[in-house]
Amino acid sequence: MADRGAGAGRTGLPASIEAAWGLRERPAKGPKPGLSLDRIVGAAVAIAAEEGLPAVSMGRVAKALGVSTMSLYRYVAAKDELYVLMQEAALGPPPPAPRDADWREALTAWARAQREVLLSHLWALRIPVSGPPATPNMVAWWEQGLVALETTGLDDGAKISVILLVSGFVRSEATMMAELDTAVRAGGTPEEFMARHQNTLARLADPDRYPSVARLLGSGVMTQPDEPGYEFAFGLERILDGVAVLIEGRRADGEG
Template identity: 45%
Template sequence: MWRLREKPRRGPKPSLTLDDIVAAAIAIADAEGLAAVSMARVAERLGNSTMALYRHLKSKDDLLVIMSDAAIERPEPMPEGVDWRTGLTFWADGVLTAIRRHPWYAKVPISGPPAGPNNLAWFDSALGVLKDTGLPEEAKVGVVMGLITYVQGEIRMAFDLAAGYAENPDAFQRFGSTLRRVADPRVYPAVARTVDAGVFDEVGSFEEDNEADFDFGLQLYLDGVAAFIDRVG
């Protein structure tokens, strides 16, 4: 909870604040990607020495954690009276929207549980939707952590695939025809059946396909949650 580390200081207000540092780092990452962020670059953007940053942060790793928390901001208020499934769908779509504003977010390593006020607010929002399910608190945490794993994994994979598509779209366009040539049914029987069914013949919009895949996987996960609630709740 990075705000808890700030201690009130006596004397004049410092010219550089933690908020200034984080805002400058986010601006660099938005413009040039996460790899461009360094303590030296942030200091240069702020017109300060690198050592001035270390009065507020121990390391670049600390900066990345705080950047990711600041960038995701606070969740939109949950609509009144929604059931748990509608609420978790609203929540997952909100996470997707928030991270799309800062694609570099998907490159920040996940090294622990929610560690900042904004991430904690998202965690609280998802847990709150499950309050009337009858699930024990530990099970609610398990449901939300599973959803976080799905959403984060899908977003990270989608961003990586988007980068690959931008670099070589022909490889994606030719995927179905290539499989048809190489998927020997004696070696890859299940893949061959999928190819024969024409699953990979139709190539649509890359963005639309990602949206459809995300929603399909999300609803499958929520189907499992519904079955779990019926059994345990």
């Protein structure tokens, strides 16, 4: 049986990274014909999609596949390793970058594609970030983001910082929107949810103590429906505005 710890494999890499890159040897004798790493990961993803990430366990996956829990450890060393492989499967490779796009258009498409993936696999947002990109699909996404910045003149350190800034915003916004959507669905329509929230604030927020909040409530803006994805687009555009200032500043420094 494989070591249950998340230690290094034969290459010296973490076992989950070995598995993601196909560097781990396949068990010589499987416990059941047809059992494979792909089937295990697929079953885990299906459970997470239906019941949420907390429902995923080695025992639960084994039950879904009709095998013993111990048999899974011949393919997956631990649940944390399984999480890495699930995330890799859900992420998939990035879609082709838009042709003839400038850095801003390319990075916008990259960010939107990431958000679409995350909103399609909300359970993946519950997997903690454990390090820099190290699995094939994650590296492919990272590569595409860096390629989008190739014409900017930024040095490699600045490019990495931009990628981390944009991807961090995407993950944060997707998490917030998913949690807000859950809250809204539990209490009716978005309009009803916001109306209740505004009424609650209007009752509790003393205008003398919170004058700015009172003015906001009085404006009616909180109950006006936004276009789908408006907040994401607004936030991403402001971030890219800042990146544009950085690019121009570095170019000016280089010309000076």
